[in-house]
Amino acid sequence: MSKSPLKSFINGAWVLPATSTATVDAINPATEEVCAVVAVCGHDDADRAVQAARAAFDGYAATTLEHRIALVEKLITIFERRYDEMVTAISTEMGAPYDLSYDAQAESGPGHLKATVKAVREMAWDYDVGTDGIVTHEPIGVCVLITPWNWPINQIVCKVGPALITGCTMVLKPSEMAPLSAQLFAEMVEEAGFPKGVFNMIHGTGASVGDTLTSHPEVDMISFTGSTRAGIQIAKNAADTVKRVAQELGGKSANIVFADSDLEAAVTRGVLHCYGNTGQSCNAPTRMLVEQSVYDEAVAIAARVAKAAQLGDPMKKGPHYGPVVSKAHYDKIQGLIQVGIDEGAQLVAGGTGRAEGFDRGYYVKPTVFAGVHNKMRIAQEEVFGPVLVLIPFIDEADAIAIANDSPYGLYAYVQTNDMDRARRVARLMRAGGVSINGTSQDYMAPFGGYKQSGNGREYGEFGVRDFLEIKSISGFRTA
Known part of the structure; x- marks a missing residue:
């Protein structure tokens, strides 16, 4: 070139x-x-x-x-x-x-x-x-x-x-x-x-x-x-x-997962969406809010999906993720993963350091934190990398309160088999767009956010x- x-x-x-x-x-x-x-x-x-x-x-x-x-x-x-x-x-x-x-x-x-x-x-x-x-x-x-x-x-x-x-x-x-x-x-x-x-x-x-x-x-x-x-x-x-x-x-999009959803599908979808574009999307669902009764099960699913994620050469075809964009951005992500560890969050997948198998390239380990609460920096700051945090909630009102407790309001997600609840929650989430059960946005639909x-x-x-x-x-x- x-x-x-x-x-x-x-x-x-x-x-x-x-x-x-x-x-x-x-x-x-x-x-x-x-x-x-x-x-x-x-x-x-x-x-x-x-x-x-x-x-x-x-x-x-x-x-x-x-x-x-x-x-x-x-x-x-x-x-x-x-x-x-x-x-x-x-x-x-x-x-x-x-x-x-x-x-x-x-x-x-x-x-x-x-x-x-x-x-x-x-x-x-x-x-x-x-x-x-x-x-x-x-x-x-x-x-x-x-x-x-x-x-x-x-x-x-x-x-x-x-x-x-x-x-x-x-x-x-x-x-x-x-x-x-x-x-x-x-x-x-x-x-x-x-x-x-x-x-x-x-x-x-x-x-x-x-x-x-x-x-x-x-x-x-x-x-x-x-x-x-x-x-x-x-x-x-x-x-x-x-x-x-x-x-x-910026964004720090919440993904509310209710216990009545198809949990395996909902959590898997949420993890994969978070890691899409190696987490470098402003609308990535990086805060997964899970109903308390299924929280431990959701953590186990998320950890398993993250550990199975593959990284690879961007020029090759296949279902793998690529590197993050630069050394400076790689270093920023590493610093925020360390912040999560220092804050006391439970690291259940990934972590600091270059991803295994790579001696060059800015490859970040797909990372999942459990035991997170919404006041932690990793729950409030935009990491812009393959880092997911899981936060438990008690009920619908608690989920909405946590989701809206953010300086950002670009996008939001909700997973439930109760469509009345899905529509109700979607209307209450303070975000410019909401996806219900993994649906994608159309090119004709407006894209933009509330707040910061x-x-x-x-x-x-x-x-x-x-x-x-x-x-x-x-x-x-x-x-």
């Missing part, structure tokens, strides 16, 4: 930074070898990208919806043609196992784009209000889109797709830790033929370009996915110019609306 510094895409051209010569190495987490070198943009490059988006906005916003849909549909065709390249890029840059990368990570690209096209065709763009007025929707303007490494193309496309199709122009800042998928996607956008300046992508770090992008007076809207800490700083940067800010931030898990919603029509202004015009229907 070429180690020439990756260029940014500004105003329809591939360019190196104007003044900076700094680079960042992207590391393959399975081999610990450099998989890409990123040329780090600075303030001047960020400003140039924003100005290109501003210059392109009026013309692109004036195009018809059907024209923009046609461009996005062409982008879908290109993506599907280069699908295997995207699978390889994601597995290489952040360690997603091949099957996960093929079936979910890469698939989210065309999946979200198709859902966005469906949503804009079905939603009402203009409608009557009052005796003679209308309400209409218009693109919000220049958007800055900042995306993470853990679901790299998912988060890129669920922002870029709605921005493109609503008539916005944009600057994408992907994670410098996972640049290969973003680079490939930018090539696809270029091939699809969007006008220059509509889509710009700059490589960089939060320190090198983050403040410039999020405080820039020519930016109208920021869509950010990442840590709650970074989200707070972005909101502060945006406040002086009253930008719209949509954020999808963010604001705004992505996916489908809900994601489209984040990129639109609402205008009412009175007298519009007067003869």
Whole structure:
């Protein structure tokens, strides 16, 4: 793989930074070898990208919806043609196992784009209000889109797709830790033929370009996915110019398992879902709340499933998990596992240290803690790795209280054979989404959270609306 510094895409051209010569190495987490070198943009490059988006906005916003849909549909065709390249890029840059990368990570690209096209065709763009007025929707303007490494193309496309199709122009800042998928996607956008300046992508770090992008007076809207800490700083940067800010931030999702559920299936499903993407998903069910009467049995099942989990090469097919994304992230997870031990939680699977059988790669042992209560750090802090805690509860009210006792509220889960209870509990859980008995979320359903898990919603029509202004015009229907 070429180690020439990756260029940014500004105003329809591939360019190196104007003044900076700094680079960042992207590391393959399975081999610990450099998989890409990123040329780090600075303030001047960020400003140039924003100005290109501003210059392109009026013309692109004036195009018809059907024209923009046609461009996005062409982008879908290109993506599907280069699908295997995207699978390889994601597995290489952040360690997603091949099957996960093929079936979910890469698939989210065309999946979200198709859902966005469906949503804009079905939603009402203009409608009557009052005796003679209308309400209409218009693109919000220049958007800055900042995306993470853990679901790299998912988060890129669920922002870029709605921005493109609503008539916005944009600057994408992907994670410098996972640049290969973003680079490939930018090539696809270029091939699809969007006008220059509509889509710009700059490589960089939060320190090198983050403040410039999020405080820039020519930016109208920021869509950010990442840590709650970074989200707070972005909101502060945006406040002086009253930008719209949509954020999808951290999570510590509760998974309530009632005694009347199929316990073997419910606990197994919960453990496997927690470990999916090697625990590096903001909506992972990392707190399993189990009814007291079946708690010991659930602990035994969870420990058995964790000990049977296999780790392996991300480039190979099979039902295994991959490494976590980086040495720094590996070290953070190790520290939090040690915190759990020091807090007195019962380690029933996994633990500290590199996973057995690996002398390189950031492989974390799939870990389960029992004897946890909700005031422990490992029950409150987002580990973002394959670490599950089991917490007992007494009754339904106790389960809901524990589930909601968190600074986060992104997602939640409930397992029971009593559907009346399932619906009742789902309504009472303070989270932006709830899964009942292992059901999956559709691309058209809104995704986002309560409390410190963010604001705004992505996916489908809900994601489209984040990129639109609402205008009412009175007298519009007067003869």
